[in-house]
Every structure is written in C-alpha cells, then in structure tokens.
Amino acid sequence: MTADTVTDPPGAPGALRRTSRQIGDVVFKGFSTGSGITILVLLAAVATFLVGMSIPALTADAADLPFGDFWAYVAPYAFGTVWAAALAMLFAVPLSVGIALFLTHYAPKRVRQIFGYIIDLLAAVPSVVFGLWGINVLAPLMRPLFVWLNQYLGWIPFFAGPVSGTGRTILTAAVVLAVMVLPIITAMCREVFTQTPRLHEEAALALGATRWEMIRQAVLPFGMPGIVSGCMLGLGRALGETMAVAMVLSPAAVINVHLLTSSNPNTIAANIALAFPEAYQLGVNQLIATGLVLFVITLAVNMTARWVVARRKEFSGAN
Amino acid sequence: MSKRIEIKDLDIYYGKFHAVSGVNMTIQPRSVTAFIGSSGCGKSTVLRSINRMHEVIDGAYSTGQVLLDGVDLYGPGVDPVRVRRQVGMVFQRPNPFPTMSIRENVLAGVRLNNSKVTRPQAEEIVEKSLQAANLWKEVKDRLDRPGSGLSGGQQQRLCIARAIAIAPDVVLMDEPCSALDPISTLAIEDLIHQLKEEYTVVIVTHNMQQAARVSDQTAFFNLKEQGKPGELIEVASTEKIFHNPDQKATEDYITGRFG
Numbered sequence: 001m002t003a004d005t006v007t008d009p010p011g012a013p014g015a016l017r018r019t020s021r022q023i024g025d026v027v028f029k030g031f032s033t034g035s036g037i038t039i040l041v042l043l044a045a046v047a048t049f050l051v052g053m054s055i056p057a058l059t060a061d062a063a064d065l066p067f068g069d070f071w072a073y074v075a076p077y078a079f080g081t082v083w084a085a086a087l088a089m090l091f092a093v094p095l096s097v098g099i100a101l102f103l104t105h106y107a108p109k110r111v112r113q114i115f116g117y118i119i120d121l122l123a124a125v126p127s128v129v130f131g132l133w134g135i136n137v138l139a140p141l142m143r144p145l146f147v148w149l150n151q152y153l154g155w156i157p158f159f160a161g162p163v164s165g166t167g168r169t170i171l172t173a174a175v176v177l178a179v180m181v182l183p184i185i186t187a188m189c190r191e192v193f194t195q196t197p198r199l200h201e202e203a204a205l206a207l208g209a210t211r212w213e214m215i216r217q218a219v220l221p222f223g224m225p226g227i228v229s230g231c232m233l234g235l236g237r238a239l240g241e242t243m244a245v246a247m248v249l250s251p252a253a254v255i256n257v258h259l260l261t262s263s264n265p266n267t268i269a270a271n272i273a274l275a276f277p278e279a280y281q282l283g284v285n286q287l288i289a290t291g292l293v294l295f296v297i298t299l300a301v302n303m304t305a306r307w308v309v310a311r312r313k314e315f316s317g318a319n
Numbered sequence: 320m321s322k323r324i325e326i327k328d329l330d331i332y333y334g335k336f337h338a339v340s341g342v343n344m345t346i347q348p349r350s351v352t353a354f355i356g357s358s359g360c361g362k363s364t365v366l367r368s369i370n371r372m373h374e375v376i377d378g379a380y381s382t383g384q385v386l387l388d389g390v391d392l393y394g395p396g397v398d399p400v401r402v403r404r405q406v407g408m409v410f411q412r413p414n415p416f417p418t419m420s421i422r423e424n425v426l427a428g429v430r431l432n433n434s435k436v437t438r439p440q441a442e443e444i445v446e447k448s449l450q451a452a453n454l455w456k457e458v459k460d461r462l463d464r465p466g467s468g469l470s471g472g473q474q475q476r477l478c479i480a481r482a483i484a485i486a487p488d489v490v491l492m493d494e495p496c497s498a499l500d501p502i503s504t505l506a507i508e509d510l511i512h513q514l515k516e517e518y519t520v521v522i523v524t525h526n527m528q529q530a531a532r533v534s535d536q537t538a539f540f541n542l543k544e545q546g547k548p549g550e551l552i553e554v555a556s557t558e559k560i561f562h563n564p565d566q567k568a569t570e571d572y573i574t575g576r577f578g
Contacts, residue, residue: 199410199414200416202410202414203410203414203415203481204427205403206370206372206403206410206482207403207407207427207481207482208401208402208404208428208432208485209403210400213431217431218416221419
C-alpha cells in the first residue's frame with residue numbers, strides 16, 4: 001500500500017501523517033521525469049526540422065535539384081561516412097580496449113592515474129586542431145607508408161594506386177578520426193573493466209588462469225555490453241565528425257575502397273560543411289536531406305548494436 | 320590424485336600487516352580438514368596460501384613452506400598459476416561465470432589447461448564432473464543455459480564441478496555454505512563426504528556443527544590478542560577438538576563462551 005493511493009482520514013495520528021519530506025520526492029520525481037521528456041522533445045524538434053526541410057528535396061524532380069538526383073548524390077557520401085567511420089573503429093577499438101586493460105589490470109597505480117588524465121586531455125582537444133594536425137603532421141608522415149604499402153601490397157584493391165601526392169586520403173582521415181574517438185571508447189571500457197566483480201576474477205585465477213586468461217574469461221565477457229556502448233558513442237562521433245574530415249580529406253564524389261589515392265569518398269557531414277556556404281534554395285534542402293540520411297544511418301547502427309547486446313542478455317551477468 | 324599438505328612455519332603478511340604467524344600442520348590425503356575460528360583470525364588467509372590465492376592482493380607475501388607431497392609451493396621458480404591448477408578452490412559466494420553456459424562453466428578450467436580437448440572428451444568431463452558434484456540429474460537437460468540461472472546451491476555445486484573438472488590434487492573451500500539455505504548446505508556437505516574419496520579437502524567454516532559433521536581433522540585459529548597476528552591454536556582429530564581439546568581457548572570457542 002503506497003501513501004499516495006490512500007487518502008488520510010482527517011485527524012490521522014501525527015506519526016502517520018504526511019510530512020513535508022514528501023515534497024522532496026515530488027520535486028525530484030518531477031525533475032527527473034521532466035529531464036526525460038526534454039530529451040524526447042529535443043530529439044523530436046531536430047527530427048522535425050530534418051524531415052521538414054528534407055521533404056522539398058526528396059519530392060522535387062531530379063532536374064530541378066542543383067546537385068542532381070538526390071539518391072545518386074547522397075550515395076557516395078553515405079558510403080564515405082560509413083567507410084571512414086568503419087576504418088576509424090578498426091583502428092580505435094582494439095587500441096582503446098588495450099589501453100583500458102593496461103590501465104585497469106597491468107599498470108602500476110601511479111601510472112594509472114597519470115595515464116587516465118592524459119586520455120581525458122585528448123578528449124578535450126577541439127576537432128579543428130585535430131584537422132590541422134592531420135594536414136600538417138600526419139599526412140606528410142603517412143605518405144612514405146602509403147608509397148610502401150602501394151609498392152608491396154598494391155595488388156590488394158585497398159592499396160591500389162596512384163598514391164596521393166599529399167597524403168590527405170581517407171586512410172589519413174580515418175586515423176585522425178580514430179585518435180578522436182579513442183578517448184571516448186577508452187574511458188567507457190576503463191569504467192566497465194574496473195567494475196568486473198572480484199569474485200569472477202578470482203574464480204578464473206583459482207582455476208589456474210594467467211592474467212591474460214583471466215581477462216579473457218572474466219573481464220572481457222563481463223565488460224562486453226560496456227565495450228559495445230563505448231564503441232557506439234565513439235562511432236556516433238566518427239560518423240558525425242565534420243571539421244577534421246573536411247580539413248584533412250581531399251574529397252570527391254566517388255564510391256571506391258582505395259585507401260591511398262587522391263580520389264576519396266567524402267563523408268556526409270564534411271560535405272554539408274563544404275557545400276553549404278554556396279548552397280541556395282533547393283540546394284539547402286538537398287544538403288539537409290543528406291543530414292537526414294546520416295541521422296538514419298546512425299540510428300540504424302545504434303539499434304543494431306543494442307539488438308546484438310540484448311540477444312546475449314541472459315548471459316550478461318546482470319542477474 | 321590426492322596429496323598430503325604440510326605447512327611449516329608459515330607467516331603471511333599483507334604489506335606491513337602481519338596476518339598470520341607460525342602455522343605448522345599436516346593435512347593427510349583423502350581427508351577433510353576444517354579451519355574454524357572467529358572472523359579475522361587468518362583462517363581464510365591460511366587456506367588461500369595453499370594455492371597462493373592470497374597473493375592476488377597487492378603487497379601480500381609469506382615466509383615458511385607449504386609442501387604438497389614434499390614439493391614446496393613457494394620454492395624458487397614455482398609458478399602460482401601452476402599451483403592453482405593442482406589446488407582447486409571454491410569460494411564463499413557461488414561465482415559461476417555469468418557469460419558462460421553450464422557446460423562452458425564446467426569446462427572453463429579444462430580449456431585453460433588443455434585447449435585441444437575433443438568434443439567427446441569434453442562431454443565426458445562435463446558429465447563426470449557434474450555427476451561428482453551431484454548436479455548432473457538437475458542440469459543435464461539444460462547444459463546450454465546460463466549458469467547464473469541456477470539456484471544458489473546449484474551454482475555452488477556447479478563451482479565445485481568446475482573446480483574438480485581439472486582433476487586437482489586438493490580442493491579448498493572458503494565457507495562454501497555461508498550463502499546457502501540449509502537444504503543446499505546439506506547437499507554440499509554430502510558432496511564433501513564424497514569428495515574426500517578422491518581429494519584432499521580443506522574447508523573454512525563458521526559453522527561449528529558443520530565442522531563436526533564433515534571433517535576428520537579440525538584446526539582452531541585465533542588471535543593471541545587484539546592487534547597481534549592470527550595463530551594456529553590447536554589442530555587434532557575433530558573428535559578430540561570437539562570433546563577433549565588440549566587448549567582452554569579451543570574449549571571456550573567450541574562451547575561458545577567466547578568469540
């Protein structure tokens with residue numbers, strides 16, 4: 001029987017009477033419910049804007065659109081977005097998990113703290129700085145590697161030539177993206193790895209597990225939902241990152257998997273940033289419609305990830 | 320299979336904290352030895368020193384010897400990982416791996432020791448270990464279900480199955496029943512009786528009746544005084560400890576006048 005389903009009879013004994021302490025409950029409940037509703041309203045507002053602005057472009061005749069047929073226009077950018085983000089995740093995820101494991105299970109206590117700060121610091125660098133770093137430092141550094149890759153592994157389509165003269169290719173952009181998402185994924189993984197129940201770690205050790213075996217048996221399975229969440233946060237950033245990609249990449253509207261050439265598929269976000277200043281009328285609608293496509297891609301990726309985690313729920317250890 | 324344990328002049332420290340001092344005792348193969356004593360007197364620490372699990376805590380170290388059939392577990396070049404593959408352990412709270420099925424839980428240790436078990440071999444180990452843990456009948460139809468879906472008592476028996484699947488020489492149990500209901504406790508106690516046919520069993524318990532029921536030998540640990548390290552006060556046959564102990568402190572503890 002909860003208090004709010006019962007009406008106090010008049011003259012209830014003092015000890016049982018409702019007190020002002022419940023005001024705190026009411027305020028807090030209102031605040032947290034309000035916060036929950038706010039996020040929905042914000043999301044709805046953005047979605048409405050995106051859809052509303054996109055409809056003219058989506059319904060217009062291809063001949064009227066300044067950038068031509070919408071789907072043909074967005075396809076290379078959608079591909080470029082997913083491709084660049086996938087490459088970035090390929091570099092960032094193993095490295096992040098490795099760093100998080102090092103911090104939680106191998107590093108001495110002092111190193112652990114200092115390292116933690118450094119990782120957090122990396123998250124505070126603005127993306128325009130990463131962009132500059134990508135152009136001025138990373139691209140020239142990567143070029144010899146590109147030449148080498150093309151020379152010896154050029155028969156693999158990824159490493160086909162001709163090698164870009166500037167080094168500003170999708171591979172460089174992906175490395176910059178990887179550096180940017182690294183702190184996000186690392187922070188999340190570190191958090192879940194420290195929460196591995198000691199009981200499970202000891203269970204593995206008592207069976208004669210080495211430290212690495214213990215990590216494989218107890219830490220990683222327990223942390224899997226957290227690793228996936230971290231990756232989703234990172235992937236969200238990688239998919240949506242605009243400035244760094246726009247600066248680093250020498251773009252084209254193509255679909256290919258060549259990592260080293262100067263014709264690289266641009267990403268949706270970077271393309272919007274580059275094309276927006278000169279867009280007018282339906283062009284604006286068309287660019288925003290590409291934004292809607294990015295929105296849908298991100299949503300689909302996140303939902304897939306949630307579904308993958310939920311499928312293994314019984315085995316998650318949450319019970 | 321079953322080995323004799325000799326503990327000689329064992330002192331255990333956690334950093335500067337001197338936890339246990341001067342333990343000497345012999346544990347016969349195919350027997351059950353119970354460690355009793357009030358909380359914080361170092362009995363769990365001594366138990367853990369038999370498979371070097373106390374070293375999991377930063378700064379823990381020990382002096383003296385723990386011999387397994389004459390081989391010093393703390394000798395130079397001895398790998399604690401190897402020690403733990405010979406000396407299995409069951410913990411206070413059941414801790415099956417939540418991400419693994421019942422079958423994979425039983426095989427967890429086997430896979431560490433020998434990754435090349437064939438499927439039929441694995442099936443045989445699973446059945447044999449679960450049989451030995453008195454759990455086979457209850458779970459044989461759901462070996463692919465998560466181990467965490469079992470009841471507490473079943474989980475603890477699953478942990479015992481996991482510990483004995485790697486055929487250790489010794490099975491250590493750290494208050495294995497303290498989180499279980501009386502019926503599950505009875506099931507585990509029956510199991511301990513069976514286990515001693517094949518293994519050397521050492522059990523820490525707070526339950527005096529349990530010590531009297533399951534063990535052949537009982538060791539009583541106590542703090543000499545507050546702030547001093549724990550000590551082994553007396554070790555003898557369970558019969559003697561419970562009926563005619565040599566030490567006054569033991570008698571006081573057994574009869575409940577203390578602790």
